[in-house]
Amino acid sequence: MESPEQNQQNFDKLKQLCDKAGIKLTHQRLEIFKELLVARDHPSAELIHIRLQERMPTISIDTVYRTLATFDELGIVKKLHVANERTLFDSNMDVHHHFICSRCKKVADLYWPDFDKSTLPGNISKLGEVNSRHLELHGVCTECLGLK
Amino acid sequence: MESPEQNQQNFDKLKQLCDKAGIKLTHQRLEIFKELLVARDHPSAELIHIRLQERMPTISIDTVYRTLATFDELGIVKKLHVANERTLFDSNMDVHHHFICSRCKKVADLYWPDFDKSTLPGNISKLGEVNSRHLELHGVCTECLGLK
DNA sequence: GTTAATGCAAACGGTTTGCAGGGGT
DNA sequence: ACCCCTGCAAACCGTTTGCATTAAC
Numbered sequence: 001m002e003s004p005e006q007n008q009q010n011f012d013k014l015k016q017l018c019d020k021a022g023i024k025l026t027h028q029r030l031e032i033f034k035e036l037l038v039a040r041d042h043p044s045a046e047l048i049h050i051r052l053q054e055r056m057p058t059i060s061i062d063t064v065y066r067t068l069a070t071f072d073e074l075g076i077v078k079k080l081h082v083a084n085e086r087t088l089f090d091s092n093m094d095v096h097h098h099f100i101c102s103r104c105k106k107v108a109d110l111y112w113p114d115f116d117k118s119t120l121p122g123n124i125s126k127l128g129e130v131n132s133r134h135l136e137l138h139g140v141c142t143e144c145l146g147l148k
Numbered sequence: 149m150e151s152p153e154q155n156q157q158n159f160d161k162l163k164q165l166c167d168k169a170g171i172k173l174t175h176q177r178l179e180i181f182k183e184l185l186v187a188r189d190h191p192s193a194e195l196i197h198i199r200l201q202e203r204m205p206t207i208s209i210d211t212v213y214r215t216l217a218t219f220d221e222l223g224i225v226k227k228l229h230v231a232n233e234r235t236l237f238d239s240n241m242d243v244h245h246h247f248i249c250s251r252c253k254k255v256a257d258l259y260w261p262d263f264d265k266s267t268l269p270g271n272i273s274k275l276g277e278v279n280s281r282h283l284e285l286h287g288v289c290t291e292c293l294g295l296k
Numbered sequence: 297g298t299t300a301a302t303g304c305a306a307a308c309g310g311t312t313t314g315c316a317g318g319g320g321t
Numbered sequence: 322a323c324c325c326c327t328g329c330a331a332a333c334c335g336t337t338t339g340c341a342t343t344a345a346c
Contacts, residue, residue: 025346027345028302029301044335058302065335066301069337079232081230083227083229084229099276110272110275112268124247127287129293131250131287131288133285135281135284136283137268137278137280137281139275140276140279141276144276172319172325174320175321193311207327210313210330213312214312214327217312234310235311
């Protein structure tokens, strides 16, 4: 569990974000926020809901969906669409990419700053104004390969 | 419309693929196949269905879905999952990437062979066995920017 | 007190499936 | 005559929405 200081920090951080956005800081939003920060995987709305239910038995799935949509707009989470999977949520807002295991469907973050900084070939950047690039590596993770 | 020779070529190509897979070459499968080859955008199942209905008024949407699933397994099409959009289908099986306009949601193919050939940093390739890489560039296309 | 946010339940929409009938170069 | 494939309709399931109640400010 989180320490009292962490708890206070999370509260202050979300309070600031809510104030800026002009929305209320509710108990549900705070708990979802905390759950996202703690999640080291890339949980679906449903999974977040299941995890929260242990602490908040009455929280409803639609509040989770609504809150995640709000957080997406506020730039607190990013939606992640993996083939044939439900929408996943990533609270890591740093520039990063993903490795997706085609066997267990697990998603791992990966960093490649040199690639992020590299210049796109002219014929590509002429397609339009490129705002972000997201690389998805598909393969089989070490665990599924039995190397771990 | 396609020339008789093209038609014959498409038929032969699909016939070969079906024979190898041990499935029948039906009228519906052939028409969906042709529609995919002609499509220069990245159509959804629904859009393919709408286009086919002009020629085949009785074709059903579930046949389109079933056929696309079959084609996906056979490696004739690739599914493409764009944020908040229905599943799109791409009959271009060459190694390539995508530029997605966040305004009009259009998807454009892009080629970057140097990137495809480049070596991944060691810490990334250690996540597992990487089989493919798919780059998604997000931005605003020239048309939406009013440059065209 | 005012207004936005929540919980409930029902709707929605894309996709899948069970089944009976039809077609296969 | 076999059996796969299709069309119809209904189910499915993740997600969204309308509405009355509750809680934040």
